[in-house]
Amino acid sequence: MLLALTIADFVLVDRLELALRPGFTVLTGETGAGKSILLDALSLVLGARADASIVREGADRAEIGAEFSIESLPELPRWLAEMGFEGDGDSLLLRRVVEAGGRSRAFINGRPATLQQLKEVGEQLVDIHGQHAHYSLMQVSAQRALLDNYGRCDGLAADVAAAYRAWQRAVRQRREAQARASVDEREREQLSWTVEELIALDFRADEWASLQEEHRRLAHAAELLSGAQGVADSLSQDAEGIIARLKAARLRLDELAAFDPRLASCAEMLEGGLIQAEETARELSRYADHLELDPDALAQAEARIGQVMGVARKLRVAPEELPDVLRRARERLAELEGLADTAGLARREAETEQAYRGLAGELSARRREAAAALGQAVSEAMQQLAMKGGRMAVALAPRDAEAGGLETVDFQVSPHPGQAPRPLAKTASGGELSRLGLALQTVLAGQSGAGTLIFDEVDAGIGGGVAEIVGRLLADVGRSRQVLCVTHLPQVAARATQHWRVVKEVGEGRAVSRVQVLDGERRVEEIARMLGGLDISATTRQHAREMLAGNR
Numbered sequence: 001m002l003l004a005l006t007i008a009d010f011v012l013v014d015r016l017e018l019a020l021r022p023g024f025t026v027l028t029g030e031t032g033a034g035k036s037i038l039l040d041a042l043s044l045v046l047g048a049r050a051d052a053s054i055v056r057e058g059a060d061r062a063e064i065g066a067e068f069s070i071e072s073l074p075e076l077p078r079w080l081a082e083m084g085f086e087g088d089g090d091s092l093l094l095r096r097v098v099e100a101g102g103r104s105r106a107f108i109n110g111r112p113a114t115l116q117q118l119k120e121v122g123e124q125l126v127d128i129h130g131q132h133a134h135y136s137l138m139q140v141s142a143q144r145a146l147l148d149n150y151g152r153c154d155g156l157a158a159d160v161a162a163a164y165r166a167w168q169r170a171v172r173q174r175r176e177a178q179a180r181a182s183v184d185e186r187e188r189e190q191l192s193w194t195v196e197e198l199i200a201l202d203f204r205a206d207e208w209a210s211l212q213e214e215h216r217r218l219a220h221a222a223e224l225l226s227g228a229q230g231v232a233d234s235l236s237q238d239a240e241g242i243i244a245r246l247k248a249a250r251l252r253l254d255e256l257a258a259f260d261p262r263l264a265s266c267a268e269m270l271e272g273g274l275i276q277a278e279e280t281a282r283e284l285s286r287y288a289d290h291l292e293l294d295p296d297a298l299a300q301a302e303a304r305i306g307q308v309m310g311v312a313r314k315l316r317v318a319p320e321e322l323p324d325v326l327r328r329a330r331e332r333l334a335e336l337e338g339l340a341d342t343a344g345l346a347r348r349e350a351e352t353e354q355a356y357r358g359l360a361g362e363l364s365a366r367r368r369e370a371a372a373a374l375g376q377a378v379s380e381a382m383q384q385l386a387m388k389g390g391r392m393a394v395a396l397a398p399r400d401a402e403a404g405g406l407e408t409v410d411f412q413v414s415p416h417p418g419q420a421p422r423p424l425a426k427t428a429s430g431g432e433l434s435r436l437g438l439a440l441q442t443v444l445a446g447q448s449g450a451g452t453l454i455f456d457e458v459d460a461g462i463g464g465g466v467a468e469i470v471g472r473l474l475a476d477v478g479r480s481r482q483v484l485c486v487t488h489l490p491q492v493a494a495r496a497t498q499h500w501r502v503v504k505e506v507g508e509g510r511a512v513s514r515v516q517v518l519d520g521e522r523r524v525e526e527i528a529r530m531l532g533g534l535d536i537s538a539t540t541r542q543h544a545r546e547m548l549a550g551n552r
Helices: 035-045 075-083 115-125 133-138 140-150 154-179 181-201 205-219 221-236 242-257 261-290 295-315 319-339 342-382 430-447 464-478 520-532 538-550
Strands: 002-010 013-019 024-028 061-069 091-099 104-108 111-113 126-129 391-402 405-414 452-456 482-486 498-507 510-518
Touching (some): 035 061, 035 126, 035 498, 140 430, 154 342, 181 295, 221 261, 295 319, 342 405, 342 430, 498 520, 520 538
Parallel strands (some): 024 482
Antiparallel strands (some): 002 061
């Protein structure tokens, strides 16, 4: 239930704070005063789209806040917890800010939210019936949606649509596979050759670096042998070698250190170099002793490099990329083999069609049951709306499979007794269509799980005794739900438990909408205005009092 609505700098509203009560609340006022603006603001905080034009002229931003009691909606707190929007107790706070530059922000319980999240919450809180809703009754899609909503099979209808799309994807895949079979066969042959050649090559990415290293070593083996031996000889020659000279230098430093101990550190450093030189000479000698000239190994390395380079050139890639080429070729080949499996694709097509028809059959059964119940409920409501003896039927006719199911949905009406029901667009007059729309909306309101129902001038085109019935219907709904209704009919307004009047004031060259809470004589005056226009007589006021007294 909506507890409070706060509006700031929204269209004609500068600042407004409204506290709401359970039951049936009406908003009245002159045309253009801004009654529907309040409902537009509420729609905005429930996730409707908006642009900068809704920001009051001269303001930086428009801001709308709404507080709801969610005590009667046990599923909503769980959703809020899952999404990270936990609140305090059984209340829920929604806020929407639209800046003059067009940027929009949404908040749930003070935390930033997406517009879609705000809309998901709003759909559980409020059900809005607009003044032009009856025009949508002419549309086949709207009639089907109304029936599914009444029968509480919206979720099943969504599953049917998803199953239909899956079936059609399978149909397209099977047809495409058949159409490109010859093209794919050529690609498969090429890929098979590539895979076979690369498997035979048995080449790994890390092999290329080691292969080149081995080739360099084998190709320069003679130079490596003579060079290593020559360096070893230069180090270890008996008298002229570097090691002998280092030893002599060390001995000389030892002698000098006897005269000046500061040279001892230099002798120690020279000792370290001497040890390194001796170890180097020994290691080079061992290297030269084990190094062999191996023309056969060199020839094998050169042949392997040539083999790898040949395949790489043929495939127009670097040698290091050959393993990736093999992996991609295998993946694509597996994909093509799967697509070429027309028998498998046909099985998939049959399976998805069977799944669709199973769900669609279940939906058809649910729709048949709902169609009978909806037709009866609306027909009963029509008896109270100056359509005595009239009835509505929901006709379901088989049709080819589509996302919407296996049948068409057609609302048919017989406005007068003795007439066979005919399609709505060919039968109902404008006034009858309005009344039929109201009958549908009051019936559907009983099905809605939302705690707040809003009717925006759904009584347009209705008057007289029918208006009294409309008021009674809305008041009846208000006994179990919170109902907000924008109306021009005094018969409807007199039935409300709470009455607001919207007025437009002009000050400092700027129009502003205000809301007055009416009770007592002020409510009598408003009902009288709605009855008699600008010139209100004592008789009109007395009539207004009688209407209010009769509805208590």
